[in-house]
Amino acid sequence: MPAVLFVCSANQCRSPIAEVLFREHLEQIGIGDEWRVESAGIWAMDGAPAMALARE
Numbered sequence: 823m824p825a826v827l828f829v830c831s832a833n834q835c836r837s838p839i840a841e842v843l844f845r846e847h848l849e850q851i852g853i854g855d856e857w858r859v860e861s862a863g864i865w866a867m868d869g870a871p872a873m874a875l876a877r878e
Contacts, residue, residue, distance in 0.1 A: 825858040833863025834871070 826844065830836035841861040848854040 823856065823858055825860075828859075828861045830861075830863055831865050833861055833866040837861035837863060 828837040828840040828844070838861050841859055845854060845859050848857050848859070
């Protein structure tokens with residue numbers, strides 16, 4: 823299974839948005855179930871929520 827990991831500083835804005843956009847793209851072209859897509863942060867704190875802008 824192909825995999826992609828989007829990484830930013832805190833995993834609160836950039837990488838979660840990239841993850842969602844990439845997942846949506848994969849779904850649109852019909853291969854969403856064939857990929858593992860995740861996001862992470864190099865300084866992320868456990869349990870810290872995504873920024874409100876990223877959740878929209």
